[in-house]
Amino acid sequence: MKKNNAFGIGPLFFAPLSEVVGRTLMYQVSIFFFFIFMLPSALSKNMATLVVARQIAGLAASAPICNVGGTVADIWAVEERGVPMAVFSFTLFMGPCLGPLFGGWIAEKAGWRWIYWVLFIFTGVCFAFTLFIPETLAPLLLRRKVEKLRKSTGDESYRTLEELERVPFFETLKISLLRPIVMLVAEPIVALFSFCGSPRNDFL
Template sequence: MPSEPIETEFANPPVLSLEQEEEYHQLERAGPVTRFSSTHTQVSSPAATGLHELEKSYSESGYYVVKFEKGKREDPREWSHTRKWIVTLGAAFLCLSVAIGSSIVTGDMRGPAIEFGTTQIIANLTVTCFVIGFGIGPLFFSPLSELYGRRPIYVVSMFLYFIFTLPSALAKNAATLIVARQIAGIAASAPVCNVGGSVADVWAVEECGLPMAVFSATLFIGPCLGPMIGGWIGELAGWRWIYWVLFIFVGFCFIVVCIVLETLAPVLLRKKAEKLRKETGDDRYRTLEELERMSFE
């Protein structure tokens, strides 16, 4: 008898008792497996039990396992709603700048084609190459954000996006314009692939519906606003001013990203451990992530 397709399993999810559902909710509120609080939630989940035992084994080996202290709002998921929304809106604003940047140049595509004596197809590459960058950048920015945190990746990517928008405004030929747009597109991809992670860092699963909707909306609104803004600027001031306005806008976004807080829990814990080691001179202060990495070396 043929086995049922895998879709059948998802169409008929397991039915949990109220007690089991509460255990899963408690485990979720405790955060991802790399998060810890000073008081552990007592649930019968094998994952929670295993992590507790792992932490206990390292403590017995003489290490001080660094974790978030309950009530001190060190964990991003314990931040106030105001602080969470500041992070969410700031990150979403970065996505808006990227989405607008992808389409604003369509406001005047004939301008560069006429000035550089090239075809409309070549001029269209300024959009094509920028969007192609969205597929290249995440290959590097996504894993790097998990190692070094969200904020450093945002800062570096927005700085590069800012810098490489300038050659587009000053371009003397089509090649310069296209290459600058390609590099700017790669740099601009970081917010698109990482903002969802920033939202998940600060909001629990049952709370992140609206924040995710706000973030997602910017990706759809931006490409709609871009041609309208670009067309108006191109009509009044010419195609180069489209890039100058984008350059100024991205520069403002770069200032915004410099004040956005780090949200990745393992990175915050690592900084806390480094601070404790520096203050005490004791190298035994380690995060669970660091101890796990050391065990494989």
């Protein structure tokens, strides 16, 4: 199947947004849209519907790819991240290898639409799991803890460092969204790796 170009665009937005609104919300929203847009792919009657649905699904599916690294960094210390990141990277590289094998077998046995029906079922289960994923972003967890303290004690003097040094939300959002573009232009190593391309799964 043709590569999904939206798969490379999504990280420009999903990665910085996860630093603002939290990891869990981004997983839930992205997997939900990935799940929903598998349905028009499976039911499509023409190529235009299939292409549009796949582009939107690919855009949504890119969020976990770029945010899992952030989640790993949230949970493990620098000296302990090697194995978790290796396991995560292994799954990324195995996807493009195993995806066409499974997709081809399903298409041969049950027809090409069943590739999308299988993905629809699988992503539905994944979305259900995201409803139980705990948040890992430290500033957001600290903010929730402080809000709980203020509510339980009635003392409004509790503040996080983030609140004391508060930057307007839209300014924070602008900085977060522009950072990857600036790094792409200003950091040669980032540009070179981007040209090389990222692991993409034809099965998506």
